[in-house]
Amino acid sequence: MSTTERTGASAGATPPAPEPASVPIKAIRLRHPWRMVFAVLIVVVFALLMIDAAFRPAYDWPSVGKYLFDRRISQAAVVTIALTVYSMVIAIVLGVILAVMRLSPNPVVKSVAWFYLWVFRGTPVYVQLTIWGLISLIYSRIDIGIPFTEPWLSFQTGDLLSLFTIAVIGLSLNEAAYMAEIVRAGLLAVDRGQEEAATALGMSWAQTMTRVILPQSMRVIIPPTGNEVISMLKTTSLVTAVPLSTELFTRSRDISAETFNPIPLLIVASLWYLLFTSILMVGQYFLEKRFARGVGDRQTEKKDPGTATGAFTGVMPVVGSDPPAVIVPPKNAPGGTR
Amino acid sequence: MSAMNVPMAQSRPEVPMVLAEQVSKSFGSNEVLKSISLEVKRGEVMCLVGPSGSGKSTFLRCINHLEVLSAGRLSVDGELIGYRESHGKLYEMAPKEAAKQRRDIGMVFQRFNLFPHMTALQNVMEAPIRVKGLPKAQVEQTARDLLARVGLAERADYYPAHLSGGQQQRVAIARALAMEPKLMLFDEPTSALDPELVGEVLDVMKGLAKSGMTMIVVTHEMGFAKEVADSLVFMDGGVVVEAGDPDEVLTNPQHRRTQAFLSKVL
Numbered sequence: 001m002s003t004t005e006r007t008g009a010s011a012g013a014t015p016p017a018p019e020p021a022s023v024p025i026k027a028i029r030l031r032h033p034w035r036m037v038f039a040v041l042i043v044v045v046f047a048l049l050m051i052d053a054a055f056r057p058a059y060d061w062p063s064v065g066k067y068l069f070d071r072r073i074s075q076a077a078v079v080t081i082a083l084t085v086y087s088m089v090i091a092i093v094l095g096v097i098l099a100v101m102r103l104s105p106n107p108v109v110k111s112v113a114w115f116y117l118w119v120f121r122g123t124p125v126y127v128q129l130t131i132w133g134l135i136s137l138i139y140s141r142i143d144i145g146i147p148f149t150e151p152w153l154s155f156q157t158g159d160l161l162s163l164f165t166i167a168v169i170g171l172s173l174n175e176a177a178y179m180a181e182i183v184r185a186g187l188l189a190v191d192r193g194q195e196e197a198a199t200a201l202g203m204s205w206a207q208t209m210t211r212v213i214l215p216q217s218m219r220v221i222i223p224p225t226g227n228e229v230i231s232m233l234k235t236t237s238l239v240t241a242v243p244l245s246t247e248l249f250t251r252s253r254d255i256s257a258e259t260f261n262p263i264p265l266l267i268v269a270s271l272w273y274l275l276f277t278s279i280l281m282v283g284q285y286f287l288e289k290r291f292a293r294g295v296g297d298r299q300t301e302k303k304d305p306g307t308a309t310g311a312f313t314g315v316m317p318v319v320g321s322d323p324p325a326v327i328v329p330p331k332n333a334p335g336g337t338r
Numbered sequence: 339m340s341a342m343n344v345p346m347a348q349s350r351p352e353v354p355m356v357l358a359e360q361v362s363k364s365f366g367s368n369e370v371l372k373s374i375s376l377e378v379k380r381g382e383v384m385c386l387v388g389p390s391g392s393g394k395s396t397f398l399r400c401i402n403h404l405e406v407l408s409a410g411r412l413s414v415d416g417e418l419i420g421y422r423e424s425h426g427k428l429y430e431m432a433p434k435e436a437a438k439q440r441r442d443i444g445m446v447f448q449r450f451n452l453f454p455h456m457t458a459l460q461n462v463m464e465a466p467i468r469v470k471g472l473p474k475a476q477v478e479q480t481a482r483d484l485l486a487r488v489g490l491a492e493r494a495d496y497y498p499a500h501l502s503g504g505q506q507q508r509v510a511i512a513r514a515l516a517m518e519p520k521l522m523l524f525d526e527p528t529s530a531l532d533p534e535l536v537g538e539v540l541d542v543m544k545g546l547a548k549s550g551m552t553m554i555v556v557t558h559e560m561g562f563a564k565e566v567a568d569s570l571v572f573m574d575g576g577v578v579v580e581a582g583d584p585d586e587v588l589t590n591p592q593h594r595r596t597q598a599f600l601s602k603v604l
Contacts, residue, residue, distance in 0.1 A: 201440070204434065216455055
């Protein structure tokens with residue numbers, strides 16, 4: 001019966017009758033015995049390590065518990081966070097400026113940015129921080145005014161710059177070089193036609209950058225910037241070179257210098273770093289998800305574009321007519337194709 | 339110096355809208371345009387056709403100074419493009435001056451190049467607000483009118499990704515028109531479109547031509563050229579091979595290369 005119905009429907013002008021529902025596949029699932037073996041093996045090894053660590057006296061868990069919420073440690077954790085936040089904010093702003101400079105048509109501006117990157121990316125951050133720590137030996141006074149005349153303002157460098165400020169300067173100037181490359185990758189990932197369209201409309205280069213190119217490059221810039229924040233959090237432990245001693249790592253070293261028991265304090269510091277990076281990782285996950293909108297899941301997400309995207313009009317690229325398939329490296333640099 | 343060069347009267351019908359005199363353009367040792375001389379009158383629609391790589395698009399991009407000429411002179415509405423002439427010397431224009439010239443020349447691209455992070459309406463409003471500094475409310479009204487004119491009044495708040503290719507290209511045309519250009523350049527406006535969407539874009543362009551807009555259209559749509567264009571220019575290998583009345587060139591091409599090309603596309 002059903003056969004006659006089907007042929008009739010496909011041959012005649014009447015609307016086709018619905019096909020019978022397809023039969024779900026009933027098959028024995030492929031087994032992965034080795035996965036189980038390795039999983040069990042890993043669990044066993046891990047458990048043994050844990051049990052061993054729990055009873056190993058060198059870890060001194062009671063001390064870990066004692067110092068984990070020590071007032072000095074939590075204060076130091078706040079300093080670490082402050083260093084991270086200040087340095088990153090300055091680095092991002094500087095990085096955007098440097099990246100735009102590197103792509104500028106002006107050869108002077110371009111060279112300055114290139115030189116900056118060469119210096120700050122080419123030397124270790126620890127060395128840079130040490131040099132910044134000696135800044136008041138190199139420049140004992142800062143004068144503001146016209147050269148070879150009486151200065152309008154004069155400061156003792158040591159009075160003007162606290163160790164914390166010097167640490168922020170050192171960290172942010174170094175990080176800016178890396179941020180510049182991230183931002184540049186983002187700018188290059190934007191289709192060249194965008195710049196042409198803006199130019200053809202009579203927009204200036206600055207308008208093209210700020211209104212058209214930068215907003216679209218955010219999608220590419222955000223994920224690696226999240227990585228940089230996490231990296232910065234850990235790099236703050238190097239400011240002992242300045243020497244700033246109030247942040248997490250140096251503070252725990254100082255405490256252990258008194259107690260002659262370094263290992264539990266290193267565990268304490270590590271736990272705090274882990275807590276912060278975990279929080280940052282959660283934040284990065286949501287940020288990435290938000291910025292990936294319009295790229296990965298364009299079809300499924302917004303049913304009504306007008307209302308769904310209204311919330312972040314202007315700042316973030318929500319949809320792309322020609323989105324890059326991958327996030328990080330720009331495949332075709334502008335100017336490379338012609 | 340600039341006082342010497344104040345543009346004369348606004349509308350001088352005797353001056354051609356576009357005048358190209360021995361325009362040449364090379365990329366390195368590759369000569370893409372070889373001494374092109376052309377004239378486009380006010381209100382005229384000119385179609386540029388020819389095989390790919392013949393220099394049509396490059397010539398179009400020279401007109402609004404997206405490409406810099408290697409030799410020759412090119413002027414729009416009597417004003418030299420990209421250079422200022424004073425006391426018989428040419429001075430390269432500052433980017434600001436070049437940008438000012440581009441305001442009056444609308445351009446529509448093959449790949450639309452709409453700003454994906456802006457809605458259709460915002461795309462149309464961007465340049466009049468940022469470049470001309472016009473008040474937002476006034477610009478929005480004009481922009482909505484323009485979108486209505488290209489048949490997209492209901493799509494004003496859609497992002498480009500939610501529009502079809504034909505709709506995107508019509509938004510792009512509205513965006514160019516928002517700057518009230520005196521000349522419109524179309525760089526293969528329908529080449530990236532699905533066949534069934536070509537018509538809607540051509541219809542908008544036909545309407546535009548009827549309204550008296552001066553247009554230069556690089557296209558492969560011979561039907562459009564025949565119907566709308568006042569003149570047709572066939573380019574090949576960086577030179578103008580044949581030019582004249584579209585009907586005549588299309589039905590009775592004189593040059594062998596034109597014949598060969600047309601036999602393939604018609």
